[in-house]
Amino acid sequence: MKRLVLLSLAGCVAPVAMQAPTPAWVSDTSTLPASQKATIADPYREVAAKIIATARADRGAYQKLAELTDKIGHRLSGSPELDRAIAWAAQTMKSDGLEVHTEKVMVPHWVRGAEDGEITAPIARPLHLIGLGGTIATPKAGITAPIVVVHDWKELEAKHDQLKGAIVLFDVAMPVWTPENGSGYGEVVQYRSGGPAKAAKAGAVAVLVRSVTAHSLRTVHTGATHYEDGIAKIPAAAVSVEDATFLTRLAAQGSVTVHLHLESQMLPDAESANVVAEWRGSDKADEIVLISGHLDSWDVGQGAHDDGAGCVTMMQAVRVLEQLKLHPHRTIRVVLWTNEENGLRGGKTYAEQHQAELGKHVLAVESDSGGFAPRGFSVGHKDPAAAGRMQARIGEIATLLRELGVTHIGAGYGGSDIAPMWPAGVPQVGLEVDNRTYFDVHHTDADTLDKVDPVALADDVAAVAVLAYVVADLPERLDAP
Numbered sequence: 001m002k003r004l005v006l007l008s009l010a011g012c013v014a015p016v017a018m019q020a021p022t023p024a025w026v027s028d029t030s031t032l033p034a035s036q037k038a039t040i041a042d043p044y045r046e047v048a049a050k051i052i053a054t055a056r057a058d059r060g061a062y063q064k065l066a067e068l069t070d071k072i073g074h075r076l077s078g079s080p081e082l083d084r085a086i087a088w089a090a091q092t093m094k095s096d097g098l099e100v101h102t103e104k105v106m107v108p109h110w111v112r113g114a115e116d117g118e119i120t121a122p123i124a125r126p127l128h129l130i131g132l133g134g135t136i137a138t139p140k141a142g143i144t145a146p147i148v149v150v151h152d153w154k155e156l157e158a159k160h161d162q163l164k165g166a167i168v169l170f171d172v173a174m175p176v177w178t179p180e181n182g183s184g185y186g187e188v189v190q191y192r193s194g195g196p197a198k199a200a201k202a203g204a205v206a207v208l209v210r211s212v213t214a215h216s217l218r219t220v221h222t223g224a225t226h227y228e229d230g231i232a233k234i235p236a237a238a239v240s241v242e243d244a245t246f247l248t249r250l251a252a253q254g255s256v257t258v259h260l261h262l263e264s265q266m267l268p269d270a271e272s273a274n275v276v277a278e279w280r281g282s283d284k285a286d287e288i289v290l291i292s293g294h295l296d297s298w299d300v301g302q303g304a305h306d307d308g309a310g311c312v313t314m315m316q317a318v319r320v321l322e323q324l325k326l327h328p329h330r331t332i333r334v335v336l337w338t339n340e341e342n343g344l345r346g347g348k349t350y351a352e353q354h355q356a357e358l359g360k361h362v363l364a365v366e367s368d369s370g371g372f373a374p375r376g377f378s379v380g381h382k383d384p385a386a387a388g389r390m391q392a393r394i395g396e397i398a399t400l401l402r403e404l405g406v407t408h409i410g411a412g413y414g415g416s417d418i419a420p421m422w423p424a425g426v427p428q429v430g431l432e433v434d435n436r437t438y439f440d441v442h443h444t445d446a447d448t449l450d451k452v453d454p455v456a457l458a459d460d461v462a463a464v465a466v467l468a469y470v471v472a473d474l475p476e477r478l479d480a481p
């Protein structure tokens with residue numbers, strides 16, 4: 001996992017990465033405290049064992065994910081599928097015994113249309129491509145132009161004089177996952193999000209980016225791109241790794257011309273909603289432990305790992321507490337966000353509308369790195385001293401989860417939907433998972449239910465249910481001095 005800096009760009013993982021810690025879960029070194037001395041977790045060993053056993057005994061999260069992915073499918077903001085997913089999630093959590101309501105959010109409504117492209121010279125070949133989220137359309141007849149290949153921002157600057165009237169190809173390779181650095185997503189996604197605006201500034205007429213993945217079977221990966229005010233908007237698409245590298249080889253030998261045709265549209269904002277469900281606390285019910293995932297997805301695949309898995313993990317975590325009739329002191333609030341992928345309106349609207357009660361949010365948790373086996377928690381707070389106290393306490397709580405393979409406590413970012421609550425000082429935690437294969441399917445037609453392991457998903461439920469229950473039940477707040 002990457003240690004990620006808080007920022008405002010939308011996207012499934014924040015694109016700016018700091019020096020990454022070594023994930024302890026791939027080595028023998030645990031970052032958890034030794035078990036000899038007394039910890040805040042000790043009174044919870046018996047109940048944690050019960051929660052874990054209950055979570056592991058059924059496949060409730062996987063059954064929910066199967067309903068969401070196979071019966072509804074992918075869920076882009078503004079789509080009827082997202083509306084159906086919101087209604088389904090609300091009804092499912094009501095049936096599970098929770099108090100549920102929805103909170104209205106207006107979301108951007110971008111729609112993909114027909115799209116295709118091909119190399120027209122020096123030889124004719126079709127391109128495997130997908131429009132980036134938010135891209136404008138090309139003219140009806142498409143755009144035909146020579147390509148200029150660049151591999152980083154420096155080369156874009158150096159080739160500035162060749163860019164007028166050209167299609168810029170950002171052929172930036174994503175490093176493979178390593179124990180030292182985690183995934184290379186944070187390093188390269190900046191070219192997808194910021195490349196079209198920078199190329200337009202230099203006079204380019206369109207942009208192609210190499211799909212943001214370290215492994216490819218000619219899959220194409222979409223994702224948001226961000227235009228800048230005052231700079232021309234130009235069409236932008238991702239090509240497969242195979243096609244990007246082929247274009248680069250051709251361009252090394254001479255002039256290459258590409259034809260690009262996209263019919264996407266930006267429609268007026270649409271009405272959507274966050275789904276909010278509560279498992280009420282006993283005597284501190286006004287204090288809240290928020291656990292969350294985002295219900296929207298890109299308009300490809302089934303949005304199974306991103307982030308259907310995060311949503312059903314939270315839904316089932318509270319279901320397990322309901323099955324065991326475990327009422328902690330504080331309220332556990334499940335929030336299933338809308339519009340993480342292309343606007344973050346769900347997270348931003350919640351932070352604005354709940355401003356008065358953010359001081360009562362004891363913790364906000366998000367899972368948005370896929371439904372893989374749990375490995376740890378990344379822990380953050382705007383006050384570094386509070387962050388240190390939280391890391392120590394969550395490290396103690398995580399000793400309850402050793403049998404699940406949870407061994408790592410990292411510092412940093414929790415998730416893009418809970419980030420808008422950061423300035424108010426809401427403590428933040430992200431679920432770290434074994435995400436080695438996440439970016440192989442991320443934002444593609446291959447993000448489907450068959451990629452999700454029911455056993456790993458049940459362990460995610462166990463990890464979140466134990467963390468949420470203990471934090472909601474501790475005598476003191478998690479960040480208390």
Ligand SMILES: [Zn+2]
Pocket residue numbers: 011012013294306307340368
């Ligand atoms: Zn996501």
